[in-house]
Amino acid sequence: MFKIVKREVYSQGTVIMNQIEAPKIARKAKPGQFVIIKADEEGERIPLTMADLDMEKGTIDIIYQVVGTSTAKFRDMKVGDAYQDIIGPLGQPTHLEKLGKVVCVGGGTGIAVLHPITRGLKEVGNHVIGIIGARSKDILIMEEKMRLASTELHICTDDGSYGHHGFVTEVLKEVLEKEDIKLVVAIGPVPMMKFLTILTKEYDTPTMVSLNPIMVDGTGMCGCCRVSVGGETKFVCVDGPEFDAHKVDFEELMLRLQAYVPQEKESYDAYECGGACRTAQ
Amino acid sequence: MAGKAKKAKIDRQPMPEQDPKVRARNFEEVPHGYTPETAMTEASRCLQCKKPGCVAGCPVNVDIPGFIKLIEQGDFQGAIRNLWAKNSLPAVCGRVCPQEEQCEGVCIVGKKGNPVAIGNLERFAADYERENGTGELPPQQESTGKKVAVVGAGPSGLTVAGDLIAKGHDVTVFEAFHKAGGVLIYGIPEFRLPKDIVASEVGFMEKQGVKFECNAVVGSIVSLDELFEEGYDAIYIGVGAGLPRFLNIPGENYIGVFSANEYLTRSNLMKAYLFPKYDTPIPIGKNVVVFGAGNVAMDSARTAMRLGADKVRIVYRRSRDEMPARAEELHHAEEEGIEFYLLTNPTRLIGDEKGFLTGMECLKMELGEPDESGRRRPIPIKGSEFQLECDLAVVAVGSGSNPLLTRATPDMDLNQWGYIVTDPKTGKTTKKGVWAGGDIVTGAATVILAMGAGRIAADSIQDYLTLGW
Numbered sequence: 001m002f003k004i005v006k007r008e009v010y011s012q013g014t015v016i017m018n019q020i021e022a023p024k025i026a027r028k029a030k031p032g033q034f035v036i037i038k039a040d041e042e043g044e045r046i047p048l049t050m051a052d053l054d055m056e057k058g059t060i061d062i063i064y065q066v067v068g069t070s071t072a073k074f075r076d077m078k079v080g081d082a083y084q085d086i087i088g089p090l091g092q093p094t095h096l097e098k099l100g101k102v103v104c105v106g107g108g109t110g111i112a113v114l115h116p117i118t119r120g121l122k123e124v125g126n127h128v129i130g131i132i133g134a135r136s137k138d139i140l141i142m143e144e145k146m147r148l149a150s151t152e153l154h155i156c157t158d159d160g161s162y163g164h165h166g167f168v169t170e171v172l173k174e175v176l177e178k179e180d181i182k183l184v185v186a187i188g189p190v191p192m193m194k195f196l197t198i199l200t201k202e203y204d205t206p207t208m209v210s211l212n213p214i215m216v217d218g219t220g221m222c223g224c225c226r227v228s229v230g231g232e233t234k235f236v237c238v239d240g241p242e243f244d245a246h247k248v249d250f251e252e253l254m255l256r257l258q259a260y261v262p263q264e265k266e267s268y269d270a271y272e273c274g275g276a277c278r279t280a281q
Numbered sequence: 282m283a284g285k286a287k288k289a290k291i292d293r294q295p296m297p298e299q300d301p302k303v304r305a306r307n308f309e310e311v312p313h314g315y316t317p318e319t320a321m322t323e324a325s326r327c328l329q330c331k332k333p334g335c336v337a338g339c340p341v342n343v344d345i346p347g348f349i350k351l352i353e354q355g356d357f358q359g360a361i362r363n364l365w366a367k368n369s370l371p372a373v374c375g376r377v378c379p380q381e382e383q384c385e386g387v388c389i390v391g392k393k394g395n396p397v398a399i400g401n402l403e404r405f406a407a408d409y410e411r412e413n414g415t416g417e418l419p420p421q422q423e424s425t426g427k428k429v430a431v432v433g434a435g436p437s438g439l440t441v442a443g444d445l446i447a448k449g450h451d452v453t454v455f456e457a458f459h460k461a462g463g464v465l466i467y468g469i470p471e472f473r474l475p476k477d478i479v480a481s482e483v484g485f486m487e488k489q490g491v492k493f494e495c496n497a498v499v500g501s502i503v504s505l506d507e508l509f510e511e512g513y514d515a516i517y518i519g520v521g522a523g524l525p526r527f528l529n530i531p532g533e534n535y536i537g538v539f540s541a542n543e544y545l546t547r548s549n550l551m552k553a554y555l556f557p558k559y560d561t562p563i564p565i566g567k568n569v570v571v572f573g574a575g576n577v578a579m580d581s582a583r584t585a586m587r588l589g590a591d592k593v594r595i596v597y598r599r600s601r602d603e604m605p606a607r608a609e610e611l612h613h614a615e616e617e618g619i620e621f622y623l624l625t626n627p628t629r630l631i632g633d634e635k636g637f638l639t640g641m642e643c644l645k646m647e648l649g650e651p652d653e654s655g656r657r658r659p660i661p662i663k664g665s666e667f668q669l670e671c672d673l674a675v676v677a678v679g680s681g682s683n684p685l686l687t688r689a690t691p692d693m694d695l696n697q698w699g700y701i702v703t704d705p706k707t708g709k710t711t712k713k714g715v716w717a718g719g720d721i722v723t724g725a726a727t728v729i730l731a732m733g734a735g736r737i738a739a740d741s742i743q744d745y746l747t748l749g750w
Contacts, residue, residue, distance in 0.1 A: 024502050038459060044551065044560040045459075069560050085459040087496045216551065216561075217467075219457050219498060220683050222543035223525045226534060233534065235524065238684060252534055255636030259536040263562035270557050 001082035005059060011139035015065050015109055016075055017051070023058030025088045031116035032094030032210065032242055036218040037062065038085040039073040046070050047215045047225075049241065050089070051112035051142075060086075063112035063141065069267040090218050091241045094208075098125040099182035103175055104150065105131045105168050105196060107188025111142050113210055114187045119149040121185070127151045129179075131171050133188075137162035169196050176203045183208065186245060190257065194250035207245035211236050213256060228252050293395035294323040301616035305586050308471045308554055311613060312401075317357070320405040324353035326390055327397045334387035335399060340733030341440070343367045345384055345399055352402055358417075361410040364403060365419045369443025369486065370436065370732065372411065372478050373465055375404025378729045379607050411481055418489055422449035427746045430455060430513040432499045432686065434483070435463020436728045437719035438519035440735030441742070442491045448743055452490070453513075455497040457685075458550065463521055464728065467550040468542070470580050472587065476549070500686035505693075505715060515714050515742045518701065519735060522720035523683020527676050528572060532630030537564060537638035541577045541677035548584050566673025569593045570641065572627060573677035574604035579611065581675040582619045593619050594669075598626040598646050598659045624648070624659065628666070630674065640670045679725050687721075700724060708738030716742055 006019035025035060034049040052061035066075045077083070094117045102121055106114035111132050122128045130150030134140035136159045147153045154171045155163030164171050168188075175181065176199070184207040186196045193209045200207040213225040213236050220238035227234055230247035234240065297313040298304075304311055315323065327349040335345040344363055351360035364371040380386070380400040388396035427450045431438045434456035442452045460466050462479040487493065497503070505516055525540030527533050544563070547553040553563035569585040571578050574597040582593045595614070597604060600623050604611065615621075622643075629642040645665035648657035682699035694702040694711040701710055701717040708716040718734030720726060744750055 024497075028502055042552075042559045073560075085496050087457065087459070087498060089501055090498065216543055216546055217458070219685055220524050221522075221680075222546050223527070223540040224543045228534060233527065238524070252636070256534065256536060258635070260562045260564075263556065263564075267557045267560055267562065 001084060002086045003082045004077055004079050005057075007079050010063075010141045011065075011134075014139065015063060015141055017061060017063045017112075018074065018077070019059045019061050020083065020086065021058060022060050022086050022088075025086065026053045026055050026058045026060050029053050029060065029089035030093035031096065031120040033089035033091050034218070034241060035060065035062070035086050035088030035090065036215065037074075037083055037087075039070065039077065040084050043073060043084065044070050045085075045087075045216055045218065047090075047212060047218055047237070047241075049091075049113040049210060049212065051115055053116075060088075061112075063109055065109045068264045069271045072268065072271055087218060090237060092239070094120060094185075094242060096120045096124045101127045101129065101179055101181050102183040102185065103129045103131060103172060103181055105133075105172055105184060105186040105188070106146070107133050107168060107192040109141070110188030110192075110210075111146060114185065115142055115145055115149055117185055117187075117210075118146065122149060122151060129175055129181075130154065131156065131168050131175070133157065133168040133192075135159060167195075168192065169199050172196060173199060176200070176205060181205050184245075185209075190250055190254050193245065193248075194254075197245040197248070197250070201246055208242050209245040209248060210241045211243060211248070211253065212241065213253060214259060227256075291322060291326050293326070293398055294319045294401075296398070296401055301613075301618075304472065305583075305617035306589075308587055310475050311472050314408055315401055315405045317355070317405075317409070320352050320402060320409075321355060323398050324349045324402060327353070328389055330389055334389065335384035335397075338383045338387045340383065340729050341368050341736050343384075343403070348406060349397065349399070349402055352406060357406060357409045358414065360406040361414065362419065364406055368403075368732070369440050370465075370482050371403050372407035372482055373436070373474060374729060374732070375400050375402075375407055376474050376478075377465075377469060377727075379727060381608060383729070411478070419447060421447055421489065424451070425449045425746065427451065427515070428453070428513045429742065429746075430499075430508045430516045431519065432516065433457075433463060433519040433521055433719070433721075434461035434493060434495075435519055435521050435719065435731065436465060437731035437735035437738075438463065438517065439483070439486065440732040441517045441519065441716075441718075441739045443486055443489075444736065444739035445742060446486065446489050446491050450746065453492040453494060455499050455503075456493060456495045457498045457520075459495050460550065461493050461495060463519075467546045468577065468580070469728075470545065470549055470584050471554075472583065473580065498685060500689035505686075505690050505712070509714065515716070515745060517708075517735070517738055517742065518686065518710070518715065518717040518721060519719040519731065520683060520686055520721045521731075522680040522725045523685075524681045525676070526679050526681060528627060528678065530627060530629055532632055532638075532641075533676070535630055535632035535638040536636050537566070537632075537672055538630060538674045538676065540680075541571075541573070541581045541675050542680065544581055544675045545577070545584065548588070554584075554588060563588065564673060565589045566671070567591045568671045569673045569675070570596050570622075570627075570669065570671045571675045571677055572596050573679075574599075574606055575677060575679075576606050576610050578675075578677035579606045579614045579619075581677050583614055583617055585673065585675070586617055586619065590673075594622050594671075595619060596622045596625050596627060596643065598624065599656060600624055600648060603656045622669075626659065626661065631668070638672055638674060640668055641674065642666055642668050680720075682721060682724075698724065706737070707741035708734060709741060714745075
């Protein structure tokens with residue numbers, strides 16, 4: 001069992017951080033790696049990239065948005081409650097190398113995944129320009145942590161309530177115009193990564209994305225997480241989760257993420273109703 | 282002589298089964314098992330050969346005449362103890378071993394009629410013990426103080442664990458999944474091997490002192506060298522097969538195309554057939570095709586039927602004679618209404634604008650000269666393309682090696698396909714103190730062959746721990 005030792009709520013309750021006791025994973029995990037996590041006996045195995053870890057305390061942090069049954073179950077767990085299963089660290093760690101000036105772009109909960117990579121890239125001596133975005137100021141997460149992890153930080157909101165009024169791609173375009181950027185790391189919703197990749201292709205700037213497809217085992221056994229990269233089928237769990245963005249077939253990834261929409265809704269409705277019924281009793 | 286002639290007159294006792302029409306729509310086990318009376322009658326058919334071919338035909342050399350004699354005498358407790366001496370998983374083997382190719386295939390009674398139902402009797406002894414037994418554990422030697430790590434809680438790993446705990450060693454099994462059992466849990470469906478039985482076999486090992494650490498991906502959470510540093514004296518690797526093979530034809534990433542591993546893992550390990558009680562979904566294909574004709578393909582097809590398909594077709598590029606599935610599995614699949622499209626090769630999968638599978642294109646084949654596998658090579662018939670509608674496809678054409686552990690262990694030799702190189706006589710790898718067996722050495726094979734490899738390695742580990750080689 002993996003006990004929750006700290007819990008924080010962001011984005012008006014829609015995004016939650018759990019700090020979890022998992023000493024063996026914390027001892028081994030590196031930036032960019034993920035865990036498979038399952039709440040209880042009936043739970044689904046879902047992949048989440050670690051947002052942080054503390055080797056001394058033996059904890060890992062996960063940050064998730066409540067979107068379906070699994071994350072709703074996670075939401076309903078309090079400090080002291082425990083996840084039944086956490087498996088990791090899985091996937092290839094980020095290759096951290098001193099390149100010069102690099103840009104780390106994050107959107108939504110992708111910022112949580114981006115944070116340890118940003119910090120790692122700065123630690124090896126890069127000048128890191130962070131760009132993070134959200135729909136509006138009140139749902140933006142991890143601003144302070146990203147400010148510490150980056151050399152400079154830009155903020156964008158779709159509604160203009162904070163920082164640049166517009167998309168992260170607009171700020172990135174300005175940076176690419178002015179600076180000699182060696183690498184862009186982009187993590188966020190698939191449409192964000194897709195449009196950002198179109199932009200960096202124009203500037204011929206190497207770009208890396210971290211993908212989060214549907215998975216089951218997470219250890220290369222089932223092939224559920226397959227994506228097309230440069231015309232080849234790759235398994236995100238063992239070959240990734242990070243890939244050369246210019247080669248990823250984002251259209252296919254977006255479609256595959258929709259595979260279970262009706263079932264997810266059925267399950268979620270049943271769970272939330274069950275919860276309401278329990279409360280009413 | 283007179284006694285033997287009399288024995289031969291008794292026919293092989295049929296296994297009572299669920300009606301095909303009923304069972305095709307439920308996940309309950311297909312055969313019900315023998316009653317004590319039927320088991321004793323069946324046991325009386327055994328000739329008690331002086332040089333039993335059946336024992337030699339068994340990869341773990343179960344004392345077959347011995348346990349059958351005890352069943353005939355009504356000593357069911359004695360029978361299971363006899364089985365345990367050679368086999369840690371009798372309830373599993375009685376259900377899923379290909380007996381027709383092994384013990385029963387060489388049974389003398391079978392020369393003139395039907396062989397003794399060795400598998401059914403093994404299953405009976407194990408089930409009787411589980412349901413009515415005293416819970417008394419098999420004998421165990423005194424503690425040796427030696428520690429053994431077993432990586433992978435599938436059939437071969439469990440065999441090693443069972444053998445070495447009995448020899449008095451301290452055994453810990455590391456399992457990547459959240460439940461122990463390997464393919465017995467994620468692969469073989471409930472209707473062939475109920476998961477309660479696997480859990481009970483694993484629980485039985487725990488009672489004997491085997492420790493299980495689930496959620497532990499060795500190679501990532503801990504390396505082999507770190508296990509040695511932690512004080513383990515020997516390591517056995519039985520991590521099973523890995524990356525599923527696909528057909529490498531266009532359209533394989535449409536939604537609705539699954540590897541058999543994924544389809545079966547969703548249904549079996551994650552219990553998606555009980556969705557939404559369990560959270561993991563599985564799509565209900567109305568018109569299902571399964572590529573391949575091995576046991577895994579049959580398991581996938583029969584699972585699809587139970588989940589509510591209108592039509593399930595096995596699509597196979599060779600003919601019936603080349604199908605690798607067990608005769609019993611083919612028979613059960615046919616009884617349940619699975620159709621066979623033989624000499625048919627898929628060339629392309631077709632989908633809609635939302636990325637969902639809607640159909641496939643195939644080519645008719647004919648058989649040519651035998652190929653390197655000794656089977657007649659299928660050759661495409663020109664201009665024979667045709668299309669089939671389907672909304673779910675399962676690819677069951679085998680798997681490659683999983684790189685997770687081997688990638689993290691560069692000082693252990695692999696062959697060109699990424700499987701671990703071992704000495705076939707001992708199971709020793711090229712890394713000192715490390716043994717391997719099962720699918721990660723041979724590529725995908727059967728439960729009992731993996732168990733046989735585990736037995737060989739366990740014997741060698743025992744020598745290494747007690748004699749030093």
